Amino acid sequence: MKEVLLSIIGAGPAGLAAGLYGGRAGLKPLLIEKLSPGGQVLVTDWVENYPGFPDGLSGYDLIEKFASHARLFGMEELSGEIEEIQPVDGGFELSLSGGEPVFSRKVIVATGAGPNKLGVPGEEELTGKGVSYCATCDGPFFRDQTVAVVGGGDSAVQEAVFLTKFASKVYLIHRRDSLRAIKILQDKAFSNPKIEMVWNTVVESIKGKDGVESVELFNRSEGRRWELKVDGVFIFVGIRPNTGFLKGLVDLDENGFIVTDDWMRTSRPGIYAAGDCRSKPLRQIVTAAAEGATAAYAVEHDLAMQE
Amino acid sequence: MGDDKVLHVTDGDFEAKVINSDKPVLVDFWAAWCGPCRAIAPVIEELAAEYDGKAVIAKMNVDENPVTPGKFGIRAIPTLILFKDGNVVEQITGAVGKGMIAAALDKAIG
Numbered sequence: 489m490k491e492v493l494l495s496i497i498g499a500g501p502a503g504l505a506a507g508l509y510g511g512r513a514g515l516k517p518l519l520i521e522k523l524s525p526g527g528q529v530l531v532t533d534w535v536e537n538y539p540g541f542p543d544g545l546s547g548y549d550l551i552e553k554f555a556s557h558a559r560l561f562g563m564e565e566l567s568g569e570i571e572e573i574q575p576v577d578g579g580f581e582l583s584l585s586g587g588e589p590v591f592s593r594k595v596i597v598a599t600g601a602g603p604n605k606l607g608v609p610g611e612e613e614l615t616g617k618g619v620s621y622c623a624t625c626d627g628p629f630f631r632d633q634t635v636a637v638v639g640g641g642d643s644a645v646q647e648a649v650f651l652t653k654f655a656s657k658v659y660l661i662h663r664r665d666s667l668r669a670i671k672i673l674q675d676k677a678f679s680n681p682k683i684e685m686v687w688n689t690v691v692e693s694i695k696g697k698d699g700v701e702s703v704e705l706f707n708r709s710e711g712r713r714w715e716l717k718v719d720g721v722f723i724f725v726g727i728r729p730n731t732g733f734l735k736g737l738v739d740l741d742e743n744g745f746i747v748t749d750d751w752m753r754t755s756r757p758g759i760y761a762a763g764d765c766r767s768k769p770l771r772q773i774v775t776a777a778a779e780g781a782t783a784a785y786a787v788e789h790d791l792a793m794q795e
Numbered sequence: 796m797g798d799d800k801v802l803h804v805t806d807g808d809f810e811a812k813v814i815n816s817d818k819p820v821l822v823d824f825w826a827a828w829c830g831p832c833r834a835i836a837p838v839i840e841e842l843a844a845e846y847d848g849k850a851v852i853a854k855m856n857v858d859e860n861p862v863t864p865g866k867f868g869i870r871a872i873p874t875l876i877l878f879k880d881g882n883v884v885e886q887i888t889g890a891v892g893k894g895m896i897a898a899a900l901d902k903a904i905g
Contacts, residue, residue: 522892523834530830530890548830567837569892585894616871616888625829629870698868720870 492518494787495582495592496780497570498730500527501773502763503598504554505780510596511561513788518590520582522569525555527600528727528764529773533624533650538773547624550773566590570599570733579758594758594787597734597746598780601727601764601771606638610694611723618700618720623647627654630720636661636703638691639724645669645677647724652682659716661686661705686716694721729765741767752783753790760786800843802853806862813853814881819903820851821896824874826858831890832873838893842900850900879903 494510496503499521510517529535529547536544559565568584579593603621605611611619620626623637627650635655637648640662646669648660660677665687667674677683688709695702695715702717729745739747739755745767752760762779764771804812804822813820823839825832843852857864857872867876867883877885877899885899 523890524837526830526834530834532830546830548833567841567893569894585892586897616874616886617868618870620871622829622831622871622889625831625873626871628826628828699870 489581489589489591490518491591492516492564493592493791494518494594494596494784495520495580495590496596496598497521497582498527498598498600498763498765499525499555499565500529500598500600500763500776501551501554502600502776502780502783503527503596504551504558505777506596506598506762506784507558507563507780508554508561509781509784510787511558511563513784514562515784515788515791516562516564517596517784518564518566518592519558520566520568520570520584520590522567526551528602531622531624535773554777572733573737573759575737575756575758594760594791596752596780596783596787597731597738597754597759597761597765598763598776598783599730599765601729603723604726604728606691606723606725608691608693610696610700614694614696614700614721617698618696619694620720620722621724623650623722626720626722627651630655632656633719634717635659635720635722636691636716636718637722637724638662639726640664640667640669641724641726642669642673644724645673647722648683649673649676649680651722652680655720656682658683659686659718660684661689661691661703663690663708664688665709691721727764727771731765743767750782751786751789752779753786758790800847800852801840802851804853804855804860806860809855809860809863812851813878816851816878818849818851819877819879819884819900820853821875821877821900823852823854824857824864824869824872824876825854826856826872828858829872835873835890838896841893842896845897846900846904849904877903 494517532547568587574581634657746761760783762783763776875887
């Protein structure tokens with residue numbers, strides 16, 4: 489069995505930053521990822537809040553920089569998906585789907601998160617046929633068409649603005665009477681003539697035969713129900729952590745995010761967490777990277793204490 | 796690893812190379828502007844090497860080839876469609892792990 493000091497699960501900004509710091513600390517970290525590096529950053533069309541890049545850059549370009557930087561300092565990479573982490577004497581055994589297991593003394597979980605679903609009729613059946621969770625991937629299929637964006641946070645508002653590049657009309661449907669998104673994004677949305685706000689409204693179902701044809705809406709303050717014709721529905725209603733494989737192993741909060749201390753240590757000694765999968769107030773590339781660095785530092789520190 | 800085992804298909808040769816193939820064909824519909832498409836690309840290349848001789852692993856650029864994606868109602872990428880004897884037997888939307896795609900291929904190869 490392959491034996492390493494440190495395994496990092498997930499190659500988004502948190503995992504890659506942990507790989508960089510772990511590599512520089514001489515830990516020869518093993519980064520395990522099921523796809524190629526990226527994570528949710530890849531669905532962002534333009535990153536304009538990562539410090540040091542005042543002109544902004546694409547999510548893909550940023551993650552390429554993270555990955556090539558981490559590779560300079562001895563990080564190894566393994567392609568695979570973690571099925572289980574088993575505590576064993578002196579560390580953990582990681583079982584991978586379609587690959588040999590790995591023994592690792594310490595593990596940093598940086599598995600990130602994925603989009604929440606609305607959970608309404610039609611959503612699952614029409615996913616990929618007009619229902620989307622990625623505006624940069626699917627926006628160009630809606631040229632000169634009408635789309636609905638559901639949500640009121642940063643992602644929803646940023647992607648609504650992005651979609652006006654293609655769509656002729658964008659309805660931004662939000663269940664409250666004000667947006668949660670930061671002001672600079674709100675200003676962009678309110679000043680865009682293609683965006684129409686639909687306040688206090690929830691989507692009750694998504695309808696269509698071979699593709700999305702309409703959404704059924706309910707205005708909660710007026711008690712009004714109506715059907716809105718749209719060609720696409722883009723859903724940005726928060727995220728859910730990729731932590732299912734950790735149940736019973738480490739403490740999770742009520743939404744499944746991993747609880748850690750300031751050193752990114754979980755409730756299970758030897759397992760650390762960083763990035764979007766962690767329970768915390770702000771989920772950004774810059775916070776993920778900082779936590780990856782902190783987690784690698786904690787691993788280095790804790791290994792030295794055990795020597 | 797290069798993508799030399801991956802077959803690049805177009806609107807022009809889709810019928811001949813995919814529909815009329817005597818082996819199952821997995822087509823990855825992608826575009827350069829799609830981040831998750833780039834994330835899944837190495838997985839497609841690995842599968843092409845591993846299934847060489849048993850199934851055809853193909854890619855179609857949706858920007859350069861608008862007709863075929865329209866015919867299959869594709870409004871999201873990456874979309875993977877597995878064809879067997881000219882029929883759609885499996886359709887996967889989004890960047891998924893290798894295991895899920897391999898399972899679909901194994902089933903089609905039978």
